[in-house]
């Protein structure tokens with residue numbers, strides 16, 4: 001059986017990670033997106049067990065204490081983490097597993113899974129990033145402000161990643177993503 005692969009997707013909130021990943025998974029259904037655990041409340045339309053496993057802080061802390069998370073971090077006032085078993089099982093089955101996670105989590109994975117392929121998605125500009133977050137319409141002013149404050153710090157770390165993709169034109173960004181993912185390096 002072919003070896004599985006771990007693929008990390010990082011980039012500031014609103015850059016279009018979810019949009020690119022939805023397109024990638026539609027066109028390449030053999031890829032698997034890991035479902036994270038979070039203490040953030042669900043947005044309208046989000047489904048427990050599909051978009052995230054929504055848990056309270058006590059449950060999250062218990063998972064950390066029991067070493068059930070491959071990595072975890074606090075982001076904009078909430079906790080997020082990757083369930084370990086799900087990812088390890090899928091990789092041992094030879095699957096390509098994608099983690100869509102923020103910078104601190106990506107750094108943890110780099111230490112524990114140095115062979116993971118790491119993508120950083122960049123916005124064309126901070127102004128465009130802000131417009132995308134606002135236009136998405138899912139966040140309060142406070143949540144938008146927290147995400148934008150963090151965005152510059154995340155962007156400054158883009159060079160730590162194997163591959164940087166600017167999500168300006170969606171089709172172009174998607175083509176670059178596919179090329180980097182599927183062309184043997």
Ligand SMILES: Nc1nc2c(ncn2[C@@H]2O[C@H](COP(=O)(O)OP(=O)(O)O)[C@@H](O)[C@H]2O)c(=O)[nH]1
Pocket residue numbers: 010011012013014018036037040071072073075080081082100101102103104105106147
């Ligand atoms: N470290 C870590 N970050 C995660 C995880 N799941 C999601 N995130 C990141 O948490 C941040 C906030 O996610 P979310 O609340 O869904 O907001 P959005 O990125 O604005 O759609 C994003 O940067 C996600 O990539 C996880 O399991 N671990």
Ligand SMILES: Nc1ncnc2c1ncn2[C@@H]1O[C@H](COP(=O)(O)OP(=O)(O)O)[C@@H](O)[C@H]1O
Pocket residue numbers: 011012013014015016017018019020132133135136167168169170171173
């Ligand atoms: N290339 C693009 N050009 C313009 N708008 C985009 C592009 N990619 C994504 N968007 C829009 O930006 C907003 C944020 O995208 P989303 O995928 O939710 O970002 P993230 O998952 O990184 O937080 C959404 O409204 C999405 O439709």
